Amino acid sequence: MMRVMKMRGILRVLVFALLVTVSFVPMVRDADLAKPHVAANESRGSPPVDISKTIADYDEFSVGNFAGTEFSNLNLSLKLNEVSSTVEGNLTVDFYNDDPVPFSQIPFHLYPSGMLYESRQGNITVLNVTTTSEPIQEMPYSVLWEQQLMWVNLTDSLLPGERTEFHIEFITTLPDGLDRANVHGENGNQSRIYTVSSSYPIPCVYDRFDGWNTDPYVGFGDPFYIDMAFYEFYLNAPNDMIVAATGELIESDSDGESTTYHFDPILPVREVTFAASRYYQMESANVNGVNVSSFYLPDSQPEWEDDVLEWASLTLTLLNETYGVYPYSTLNVVEQHGFYGGMEYPCQVYMTRGVLERVRAETLFPEYLELVVVHEVAHQWWSQLVGDDCIDWGFLDEGLTCWSHNYYGEVYYSDWEYFQYYRYLDTVRTHHEEFEIGSVINQSNYERPDLVGYIDYTKAPLILEKLRVEIGHEKFVESLSHFFRQNYFEIATLPNLQEAFEFVCGEDMDWFFLPWFDNPFLPDYSFVGVVYNLTDGTLTISVEDLNEGSNPYSYSQQVLVRVDNNFDGVLLEETVWINGTTTFTRLVSTRPSEVCLDYEDYVLVDLISYDVDSLSTQNIQIVGTPSLTNLWGFLPIEILPAIAVTGIVLVLVFYVFINRRSGNATW
Ligand SMILES: [Zn+2]
CATH class of the missing domain: 1.10.390.10 (Neutral Protease Domain 2)
Known part of the structure; x- marks a missing residue:
C-alpha cells in the first residue's frame, strides 16, 4: 500500500508538472519599470501661452468673427496676358506691424525668378512703389536679384501695433518650367494651363527666431513662410478661359475680350493663387456649406470625374470632425502641370498632370491620385490654417x-x-x-x-x-x-x-x-545578459541600446518581450518599457531556452532588413542551485517526456506485479 501510494504520488507530480509547464504563462506587470520622466537638458519651450485666450480665438475665428484682431490687408489685381505669358499686377499693401519691434523697411519675396524654367525664366519686375495718399509719391525700394527680394523703405518708422500703406506696381513673367508657377501644355491637344502661384510680391515674416525671414526660393522642400492677411483679389483673364482661384467669386464683369473676376476669401489667408485654362472642365458639390470644386483637362476626365470631388469632400468632412473647422466657403482641387505630385495654397490645391500620366504608365500605383488629393486638402489644416x-x-x-x-x-x-x-x-x-x-x-x-x-x-x-x-x-x-x-x-x-x-x-x-x-539614430537593441537563476526561478534580462552613445537623448518605448521554452512554448509574454539600457527580472515557471524582443507593433529600431521583426537570444546563463520549490526549473525540459514515460512504465510494471500476487492468492 505504501509503495503504490508513493508511485502514484510521483506520477501525479509528473503529470501536474507537465500540465503546469505547458499552460502557465505568467503575466506579471512590473511595478518598477515604467515610462521615465526625462529631464530636458535644454529648454525648448515657447513663451507661456494663454490657452484660454487662443482657444477663445478659435471659437470666434471659426465662425468668421475676427473683430478685435488685426491683420494686414492686401488688395491684389492681376491681369493675365496669354500671349506673352505675363501678369500685370497692382498690389496695395496695408501692412500691420504685429511684431514687438519697429520697422524702417519691409521685405517682400519675389519668388518666380527662383523657379525652374526651360527657356523663359520667371521674374517679377517692380515698376514702382508709391504712397497711396495724395499727393502720391514714389517710395524708395531696392531689389536683390540673387535673394529674390525687394526691400521697401518706409518714410517713417513703423511702430508695433501701427499700420502703413503703399502701392506696388509690377509685372510678372511666368516661367516655362514645371515649377509652382508655369505656363505649360499645348492648345493643339487642349492641355495648356497657366498656373500663377507665389507670383506677386509677398511680405516676408518677422519672427523671434530669425528676425525677417528672407529665404530665397529653395529647391528642397517648400520654401514658403507667410503670414495671414485679408485679401481682395481681382483677376482679369481672356474671356474664354476658365479660372480657378482662391476665394469666393463675388462678381465678374466682361468687356467683350476679357473678364475681370473679383475673388474674396472673406477670411484671412496666407496668399492667393489662380490657374486658368481654356480647356478646364469643372464639377462642384456643396459639402456642409463649403463649395468644393474640381477643375481638370478633358483628357483627364476618366480619372478626375466624380472621384476627385469625392476624395476632397471626404477629406474635408473627416478633418473638420477630427481637428477643427475649415472656415472658408470654397475649396478647389485643380489640375496643373508640375514636376511634383501636388501643391497646397489657401482654399485651392493642385494635383499635377504628371501624377496622372505616371499612374497611366503604371509607374505609380493607382491609389496615388487619391493620395495626392487627400494630402493637399489636408494641408489646409497643416501649413495653411496652422502655418509654419x-x-x-x-x-x-x-x-x-x-x-x-x-x-x-x-x-x-x-x-x-x-x-x-x-x-x-x-x-x-x-x-x-x-x-x-x-x-x-x-x-x-x-x-x-x-x-x-x-x-x-x-x-x-x-x-x-x-x-x-x-x-x-x-x-x-x-x-x-x-x-x-x-x-x-x-x-x-x-x-x-x-x-x-x-x-x-x-x-x-x-x-x-x-x-x-x-x-x-534609432535604438539598436542587443542582449547584454540573460541569466536564469535555478535557486528562485527568476530570469534577469539586460537589454542595451548600442546607439545610446551616439544620440543626445535616451529612448523609451514599449516592447513585447517573449520568453520561450523549446518544449513548453511561451513562458512569458509581456510588454515592457525599454528605457535606454534596461535590466528587468521576471519569474518563469521553467528553464527558458530563448528570449525575444518582438519588433512588430511599431517598435522603432535600426534593422538590417525589412524581413527582420524581432531580436532573440538562446545564450542564457544558468546560475544558482536547484531548490525543491524549483525542481522543475532545474530539470532540463527535454528529458521530461523520458521521465514521464519511465514513470508510466514503472507504474504499469508495478500494477502487473501486484495483480500477479493477487492472482496467485485467489487462483
Ligand atoms: Zn505636402
Whole structure:
C-alpha cells in the first residue's frame, strides 16, 4: 500500500508538472519599470501661452468673427496676358506691424525668378512703389536679384501695433518650367494651363527666431513662410478661359475680350493663387456649406470625374470632425502641370498632370491620385490654417499632413498603411543600414537638404504614429485638435505641438519628443545578459541600446518581450518599457531556452532588413542551485517526456506485479 501510494504520488507530480509547464504563462506587470520622466537638458519651450485666450480665438475665428484682431490687408489685381505669358499686377499693401519691434523697411519675396524654367525664366519686375495718399509719391525700394527680394523703405518708422500703406506696381513673367508657377501644355491637344502661384510680391515674416525671414526660393522642400492677411483679389483673364482661384467669386464683369473676376476669401489667408485654362472642365458639390470644386483637362476626365470631388469632400468632412473647422466657403482641387505630385495654397490645391500620366504608365500605383488629393486638402489644416516656417519647420506641416492622409486611409479603408506603397515603418527602420547616415527630424531644411523628402514624408509621420501607439488614439487625436485650435490662423512650431500633447496628456512629454525628434539614430537593441537563476526561478534580462552613445537623448518605448521554452512554448509574454539600457527580472515557471524582443507593433529600431521583426537570444546563463520549490526549473525540459514515460512504465510494471500476487492468492 505504501509503495503504490508513493508511485502514484510521483506520477501525479509528473503529470501536474507537465500540465503546469505547458499552460502557465505568467503575466506579471512590473511595478518598477515604467515610462521615465526625462529631464530636458535644454529648454525648448515657447513663451507661456494663454490657452484660454487662443482657444477663445478659435471659437470666434471659426465662425468668421475676427473683430478685435488685426491683420494686414492686401488688395491684389492681376491681369493675365496669354500671349506673352505675363501678369500685370497692382498690389496695395496695408501692412500691420504685429511684431514687438519697429520697422524702417519691409521685405517682400519675389519668388518666380527662383523657379525652374526651360527657356523663359520667371521674374517679377517692380515698376514702382508709391504712397497711396495724395499727393502720391514714389517710395524708395531696392531689389536683390540673387535673394529674390525687394526691400521697401518706409518714410517713417513703423511702430508695433501701427499700420502703413503703399502701392506696388509690377509685372510678372511666368516661367516655362514645371515649377509652382508655369505656363505649360499645348492648345493643339487642349492641355495648356497657366498656373500663377507665389507670383506677386509677398511680405516676408518677422519672427523671434530669425528676425525677417528672407529665404530665397529653395529647391528642397517648400520654401514658403507667410503670414495671414485679408485679401481682395481681382483677376482679369481672356474671356474664354476658365479660372480657378482662391476665394469666393463675388462678381465678374466682361468687356467683350476679357473678364475681370473679383475673388474674396472673406477670411484671412496666407496668399492667393489662380490657374486658368481654356480647356478646364469643372464639377462642384456643396459639402456642409463649403463649395468644393474640381477643375481638370478633358483628357483627364476618366480619372478626375466624380472621384476627385469625392476624395476632397471626404477629406474635408473627416478633418473638420477630427481637428477643427475649415472656415472658408470654397475649396478647389485643380489640375496643373508640375514636376511634383501636388501643391497646397489657401482654399485651392493642385494635383499635377504628371501624377496622372505616371499612374497611366503604371509607374505609380493607382491609389496615388487619391493620395495626392487627400494630402493637399489636408494641408489646409497643416501649413495653411496652422502655418509654419516650411524651411525651418517643414517636417511639422508635412509630417502632420502625411499622418492625416494615412488617417484617411485608416478611416475609409481600415488601414493606416493603405497609401504606403513602401511602409514607412520598413523604410525608417532600415534607413541607417541602407544609407549609413543618421537623420534628425528637428532641424532646418538647410541643415539636411538631401534628407528633406525622407524626413518630411516618411520619418516625421511615422514618429507621429509612434506617438499614437504610445499614448493611445483618443489622446493623440485630442492633442492634434488642441494644437490646431490653439494655433488657428497663427504660426506654430514643434514646441507648440509638444505643449498641446502635454496639455491633453497632463504630463511632461520630453520623454517622447526629445529622443524621437532630436536623435539622429534609432535604438539598436542587443542582449547584454540573460541569466536564469535555478535557486528562485527568476530570469534577469539586460537589454542595451548600442546607439545610446551616439544620440543626445535616451529612448523609451514599449516592447513585447517573449520568453520561450523549446518544449513548453511561451513562458512569458509581456510588454515592457525599454528605457535606454534596461535590466528587468521576471519569474518563469521553467528553464527558458530563448528570449525575444518582438519588433512588430511599431517598435522603432535600426534593422538590417525589412524581413527582420524581432531580436532573440538562446545564450542564457544558468546560475544558482536547484531548490525543491524549483525542481522543475532545474530539470532540463527535454528529458521530461523520458521521465514521464519511465514513470508510466514503472507504474504499469508495478500494477502487473501486484495483480500477479493477487492472482496467485485467489487462483
Ligand atoms: Zn505636402
